[in-house]
Amino acid sequence: MSPNSIPRSLMEQILERAMTTGADYAELYLEHTGSRSIHLMNGSVYSISDQLISGAGIRIYMGLRSVFASTSDLTGKGLLACADRVAGALAESVQPAAIHLRERIFGDIHPVRIVPADTANRDKIDVLKEACEAAGTVHETISQVSGVFLDVDHRIQVANSEGLLASDRQIRSRLTVSATASLNGENQSGSCSHGHRVGFELCEMIEPRAVGVEAATQAVTMLNAGYCPAxxxxxxxxxxxxxxxxxxxxxxxxxxxxxxxxxxxxxxxxxxxxxxxxxxxxxxxxxxxxxxxxxxxxxxxxxxxxxxxxxxxxxxxxxxxxxxxxxxxxxxxxxxxxxxxxxxxxxxxxxxxxxxxxxxxxxxxxxxxxxxxxxxxxxxxxxxxxxxxxxxxxxxxxxxxxxxxxxxxxxxxxxxxxxxxxxxxxxxxxxxxxxxxxxxxxxxxxxxxxxxxxxxxxxxxxxxx
Amino acid sequence: MNYQEFKDKVFERACACGLTEYELYYMRSRSSDIGAFEGEVKGFSSSEDAAACFRCVYRGHIGSASTSLFTEDEAERLVAHTMENASCIEKDEPVLFCKGGLVYEKAEPRMVSEVSTAQMAELAKRELKLCRDADRRVTGNSEAGTWTSHSEICLDNSNGVHLTGELHAGAVFAQVVAKDGEDVSSEYGFRCGSVDQIDLEELARETVQKALDSLGASAPDSGVCPAVIAPEAMTSLLAAFSPAFSGENAVNGLSLLKGKEGTKIASDCVTIMDNPFYEESFRQIPFDGEGMPARCKAVIENGTLKTLLYDLASAARAGTESTGNASRMSVSSPISVQPTNFYLRPGTVTAEEICAIAKDGILITGVQGLHAGASFVSGDFSLQSSGFLIRNGRKDRPVKSFTIAGNFFELLKKVTAVGNDMKFNSMRGFGSPSLLVKEIAVSGK
Incomplete structure (x- = not known):
């Protein structure tokens, strides 16, 4: 069961269930997020963190009190049990009004051309290597270079007792390079990072080599620096x-x-x-x-x-x-x-x-x-x-x-x-x-x-x- | 489906894909926390989560992927993603999963009893009331809270290893805001343990006292002087610089401690332990993140670096053995090397005696902004701090709005006394007593 497959009638039932003990507002938040981060160390792909997160958070208000519960169990049974947990924190017993969700579409002002799932690891690795290699050539004192390419595809759905049902899909990509310069038993590090709410087209918006050069230049500059006066x-x-x-x-x-x-x-x-x-x-x-x-x-x-x-x-x-x-x-x-x-x-x-x-x-x-x-x-x-x-x-x-x-x-x-x-x-x-x-x-x-x-x-x- | 069913599906799929070495790590947690504000419950939250991470050897490398969905389709997707990730890994290191038949020590963690949410709310409100009633200068925007967490961990691999562990934790905290005229101070205090057995009065007294003591603080003069670093501040420093003790960072050229095993890197009075079975800790699991036996060791003993910390891969690269320090910061994080319970071993002098030895200097009780102001790669730190002046061997007026700066590796060599006032932060797994450091750079007025 993934969040997108949760029927509207079940969402309504969950909100109603959460309000059975006196809440004046209830909200259901569903998340389905895929993220990958590829970590390059000294020229080689060192690790890849690949994560799928899905779950629900339910929140109710009663006046100035709020109660929140979350679960990673997105079955109908799991979601209703989560609604019962929030409801259980308040003590009154009421018959809540029926909730009718109406979908609203607010539009997407953040177009994405290449979504992460359509980009091969290999392409991201090529960009990382280009950025990290550039860092390594800045100066002979650069002793260590690492880089991370992260992309996230974060889908959310929000439903509340006011009848709102809305969703958003937030895609982000980020390239980071860290460099260490060493001399005579001293290390100094530098880093540079660029990220936008875009897919793999990030690599056309930024100059990967410049990211590496900036990180390495900072490390070398700091290696040659004395301590700051106070x-x-x-x-x-x-x-x-x-x-x-x-x-x-x-x-x-x-x-x-x-x-x-x-x-x-x-x-x-x-x-x-x-x-x-x-x-x-x-x-x-x-x-x-x-x-x-x-x-x-x-x-x-x-x-x-x-x-x-x-x-x-x-x-x-x-x-x-x-x-x-x-x-x-x-x-x-x-x-x-x-x-x-x-x-x-x-x-x-x-x-x-x-x-x-x-x-x-x-x-x-x-x-x-x-x-x-x-x-x-x-x-x-x-x-x-x-x-x-x-x-x-x-x-x-x-x-x-x-x-x-x-x-x-x-x-x-x-x-x-x-x-x-x-x-x-x-x-x-x-x-x-x-x-x-x-x-x-x-x-x-x-x-x-x-x-x-x-x-x-x-x-x-x-x-x- | 439950973990057992999901594991069977994943392993079945792994076999069908021709994999011979693989592992599934699973963690299921539930936690609750309740905050009190202005005599009422401010917020209540409760979470129940489960996630699993699959690792396998494919084309000579280890790949991994994690999920929080436990379905048959997801089992298939998980294995496919893991294989794809493995095929992209290039690092040159042996691929190792822990073997069966290893001997594990028995953990005896502190007991944390189950308490109802009603009781947690009551305790949070009582703690807040104790703080409010302690002194008229304690303001209405102070807060208190209770927190409990229960987790279970399973690790299964293709070598037939099947391990399970449990973690139980609880804490009560107080955030005390004190006001005197225009002067505002805020201090945070907590106690770990079974929340129904925590001494609420002691916590309130101590946190309120800290907030009152720091009222009227001003910036000290700039200069270089002896410093007593109090347990909480030293614990933060130790945590920030602990990555320098990682064998993985050393083999990757990120630690100045590389190759320093057996050499003197600190004063004689400095001993640092990594003890997975430290009795005060919640975090007692007999196996590490890749299933190797956890074990107690001195990292620095009387000033000599005895060992760095290793997982299987970094140990193989360094030509040594795993120290049982493979860690998963979360289920989805790649394996990294982390300490278990990491602390400076206490000495014999009291906190008061340490101030007396310092004569004139500064007592550092809090340091802030470690994620930006401290670099484990260089050892340099420059940190916003708070504390007290030490005059004629005694704690004097409060000071704030200044920084202390130095280098952690130099600081270890400048320790001249170690206190007996050990404080262990069970939530973070780090601890320290007070230390006297010969000199530290203070930047204030």
């Missing part, structure tokens, strides 16, 4: 994955999962000036074929573009249906989950700082002494306090308005509400970059992005005093 300084953060600063420092704190519970430093601040007037930030799940895009979110709400901060003023949070109740605000198409066994909550899609008016040259030349964080690593945040951190994968010192020597081991720490007030220059060249974001509803594909920005001062973690 202390407060002015920092220019590069475009593309640099946008992870907004993702960590502010994005998570604008998710209803934190805001609805007062667990965010931005709670209760709609309409207020929370950021520098130079900052406009957007979450947009509708960018065609972008890594974090979708047609509908995991509660069946169509994806949309939400301006979060406009010229420094807080305009919107990212809200899922359940937290919408608590907040008394509409859902924004941001409800997401890794899969059927995760309860969905508000998450980011494609989140970026919009282009500003400063030129890259002006931003760099304005810095007498500081850091140019060209490539960011990942990071994390505690939304309650707003304290965030992230690693800098490739960094350079700036002296006298000029980019100077590379430095390794840098990290940036601060408080979200502080740092967005200190973003005082915003460049023009917006770039987006694919990432994976982990939170309570699992690991999901999200896009970060920004043009080059300047943060007037931030704590840089390093080793040289």
């Amino acid at each position: 202390g407060k300084m002015t920092v220019a953060i590069g475009n593309g994955f640099g946008g992870v600063i907004f993702h960590e420092a502010c994005g998570h704190s604008l998710e209803a999962a934190s805001v609805a519970y007062g667990q965010s430093e931005f709670a209760g601040k709609l309409g207020q000036q929370v950021a520098n007037p130079k900052v406009t930030a957007v979450d947009d799940g509708t960018i065609p074929n972008e890594w974090g895009s979708m047609n509908i979110d995991d509660e069946g709400t169509p994806a949309r573009k939400n301006v979060l901060i406009e010229n420094g003023i807080l305009k919107s949070y990212m809200i899922d249906k359940f937290n919408a109740r608590r907040m008394g605000l509409p859902a924004t198409g941001n409800s997401r989950r890794q899969g059927y066994d995760y309860e969905p909550t508000s998450r980011m899609t494609n989140t970026y700082i919009a282009p500003g008016t400063d030129s890259d040259e002006d931003i760099i030349s304005s810095i007498e002494y500081g850091l140019y964080a060209k490539k960011m690593g990942g990071g994390s945040v505690n939304p309650i306090t707003g304290e965030f951190n992230f690693g800098v994968a490739e960094a350079y010192m700036i002296r006298g308005g000029k980019i100077c020597e590379p430095v390794r081991g840098a990290s940036l720490v601060g408080k979200g509400s502080d740092v967005i007030r200190k973003i005082d220059m915003v460049g023009k060249d917006l770039q987006l970059a694919a990432g994976m974001c982990g939170a309570s509803s699992g690991r999901i594909p999200t896009t970060v992005g920004q043009p080059l920005i300047r943060v007037s001062d931030i704590t840089v973690g390093g080793r040289n005093q």
Whole structure:
């Protein structure tokens, strides 16, 4: 039994069964996901992870309470037992109204030309080899190269007690190369990754060799770098994955999962000036074929573009249906989950700082002494306090308005509400970059992005005093 | 169909395809968690999952594929996909499945009793109330929760091996938010075990105290100073750098510990154990992810690297034997080398005595962002941290908004004292006591 073969009458029966104990809303989510990731190590195919996931998640609300249960057993018996498990958590006994599902088609704005199942492993391996070989030729110190080609075909169906029946098919592909440079008992690594909500045509949208060269160049650059000095300084953060600063420092704190519970430093601040007037930030799940895009979110709400901060003023949070109740605000198409066994909550899609008016040259030349964080690593945040951190994968010192020597081991720490007030220059060249974001509803594909920005001062973690 | 029926179908199909070496690994789990917020149950979730991973030798290589559908059609698809994947593998390594007739030690994991959801909800609410009532500065957006999980694992292969194991786990957690004026702190605490036997009062007291202690924290001065790394922070560091002890990473050129067996890589006082039968752990399974016997060993003993960790393939490539460390991060993940229960062996001095030895320095109680700020390949780390200053040998004012930076391999050589205050994180399978490190770079004001 696969999700697509579950009859509508059974879905209706499941929703009705889930509501027999007093729930005022029920939702059934069905998932059928095939994914493959091919791992190349030092020129040879090292492993292939090939996974089929199918299952169902059932959720009910009663006022501000939610109950969730999931199962990988998609037989009628398994699904009804799962409905009984959610119902069992509430205590009233009611005769629920009959549910009539009506299918809605929201359309697909993310066309896919070559679906993963129609692409042979061999073709993906050829691309991986091309990217990894390019990495190996960058410099004699490159000692190790590995690469991953991942593709995912994620089909979902959402049915709820309001009668909605909707589905989406989300296909994503991603190429990642990691390289290690070694010299005199020291290792430094670099990586580069490109992903989009497309099939194998990814390889025509990107230059695989360039992915390998970028990863290896970063490793070699960092091998030749000294340690980053520590202390407060002015920092220019590069475009593309640099946008992870907004993702960590502010994005998570604008998710209803934190805001609805007062667990965010931005709670209760709609309409207020929370950021520098130079900052406009957007979450947009509708960018065609972008890594974090979708047609509908995991509660069946169509994806949309939400301006979060406009010229420094807080305009919107990212809200899922359940937290919408608590907040008394509409859902924004941001409800997401890794899969059927995760309860969905508000998450980011494609989140970026919009282009500003400063030129890259002006931003760099304005810095007498500081850091140019060209490539960011990942990071994390505690939304309650707003304290965030992230690693800098490739960094350079700036002296006298000029980019100077590379430095390794840098990290940036601060408080979200502080740092967005200190973003005082915003460049023009917006770039987006694919990432994976982990939170309570699992690991999901999200896009970060920004043009080059300047943060007037931030704590840089390093080793040289 | 159930596992037994599915296994028979898969093995039947494998034979029909001419395969002679194959294996099916199966895991079935059920788990529940309940959160309490503002005196009420905030959320309840319960999951029941099963998945299986098939591996086979085809054209001289091992391929794998996994599924969560247990039907006759899927058995056929699974075998076909696995063979296709195997035919693409190129790595040069021996293809090995574990043989029958091996001797396995008996695991005696901590008992975790079955509790009703009503009882779990009650415990979560009680824990939250204990936290709220402990101090007026504890705010209404604090949370508490309970979690239980029960899993069974089966491994069958064409050598006639049939192994089964069980994992049972439970925990109560508290997320305490404290507020004093404009200053907010938040701390997380948990206890593992049978949720009905966990000392809720102790957990509340400890977590609330941590949150209150860190109120009023500010950034310390930048500089280089001695550091006491508290158990939770050291456990996070050990987990982040544990891949450096993987023999698989070593043979792939990803570990600086390659070829260092038998040499001194740490201070005399450092002993690191990998013990699948560590008594406090839930994670006690007598066999590893490919069915080899799990066994206890010192990885570092009194500063000397004794062994790296190996599965069958990496051991063969390194010319040694499996240490029983083949792991499946999830049923669908490829086999990789991972520690079982990995911990720094405690010493004899108390946490207070360690601060006294440090005299002036910094006590690190929390480190954040390890996935980005720590690289096991280079050993470098630069991490957002929180803790306390140590002045005149005693814990002084709280500090936050700073980073500590260094290199893990250098840090191991700079350990000058090891505490007796062992804390083991049973959910992660890592643990450590407090450590005193001669010097660490602090970046604050």
